[in-house]
Amino acid sequence: NAGVTQTPKFQVLKTGQSMTLQCAQDMNHNSMYWYRQDPGMGLRLIYYSASEGTTDKGEVPNGYNVSRLNKREFSLRLESAAPSQTSVYFCASSEALRGRRTSRGHFGDGTRLSIL
Amino acid sequence: KQEVTQIPAALSVPEGENLVLNCSFTDSAIYNLQWFRQDPGKGLTSLLLIQSSQREQTSGRLNASLDKSSGRSTLYIAASQPGDSATYLCALGGESGGGADGLTFGKGTHLIIQP
Numbered sequence: 001n002a003g004v005t006q007t008p009k010f011q012v013l014k015t016g017q018s019m020t021l022q023c024a025q026d027m028n029h030n031s032m033y034w035y036r037q038d039p040g041m042g043l044r045l046i047y048y049s050a051s052e053g054t055t056d057k058g059e060v061p062n063g064y065n066v067s068r069l070n071k072r073e074f075s076l077r078l079e080s081a082a083p084s085q086t087s088v089y090f091c092a093s094s095e096a097l098r099g100r101r102t103s104r105g106h107f108g109d110g111t112r113l114s115i116l
Numbered sequence: 117k118q119e120v121t122q123i124p125a126a127l128s129v130p131e132g133e134n135l136v137l138n139c140s141f142t143d144s145a146i147y148n149l150q151w152f153r154q155d156p157g158k159g160l161t162s163l164l165l166i167q168s169s170q171r172e173q174t175s176g177r178l179n180a181s182l183d184k185s186s187g188r189s190t191l192y193i194a195a196s197q198p199g200d201s202a203t204y205l206c207a208l209g210g211e212s213g214g215g216a217d218g219l220t221f222g223k224g225t226h227l228i229i230q231p
Contacts, residue, residue, distance in 0.1 A: 004159075031216050042223040043160075043205070050216040058218055090159060094215075104162035105150060105207070105219060 002026050006091050006108035013081045013115050021076040021111050023091030029106070031094050032074035033058075034066060036087040037110075043090065049074055081115045088112050118143045122206055122222035130230050131198060137191040137225045139206030144184045147209040150219065151180050151191050154203045163204075164191070168211065196229045203227070 007022045025032065034046040045058030049068040063085060065077045074093075078085060089111045095103035119142040129135055139149075148167050152160040164173045164180040166189070172181040179192040193200060203226045207219040
């Protein structure tokens with residue numbers, strides 16, 4: 001089972017460059033998420049999509065945009081990369097319908113992004 | 117804003133010991149609580165999910181409890197093995213989001229099991 005697949009696994013960018021992180025899940029989950037993980041800060045939610053066609057800001061959305069392309073795919077875009085965005089980015093999915101019982105979160109292996 | 121604290125931040129014990137990891141949270145209006153495992157350089161693996169109406173969940177040598185009123189959860193690992201070495205993360209889903217609007221994570225407990 002593939003689960004949640006993230007591409008690329010590693011990326012180095014220069015300040016000001018743009019790039020899109022891709023995420024796809026094959027579990028037919030409604031909800032998808034983007035987190036960043038930084039030393040001493042833990043995991044923080046950037047954006048989420050509770051269902052196909054909707055996206056919402058999380059705790060740290062500044063400098064990012066997202067697209068829920070279809071039920072399977074949820075991409076994260078950095079329009080103008082900054083050194084503060086150096087981090088490990090995780091995509092996740094779950095079966096989480098508002099007001100109903102939720103499933104466990106499934107995470108990808110992460111994208112390690114360095115901004116020089 | 118929900119705050120999640122995990123104690124201890126790091127723990128090293130000999131193989132075979134039973135151990136307890138602690139998680140505390142400030143807002144009891146939670147929808148669910150999950151315990152995750154993260155291996156170095158890898159993603160997160162969900163170990164146990166406790167819905168807000170439940171008190172505990174068990175999977176093999178792992179048992180997690182939830183006490184919403186006191187804002188606490190514990191992860192009990194029985195008969196620890198070197199393969200249990202990893203970082204363990206506690207994460208909460210907010211009640212207002214019905215479990216759909218993401219998780220709030222603690223910073224984790226880094227666990228080393230000595231052979």
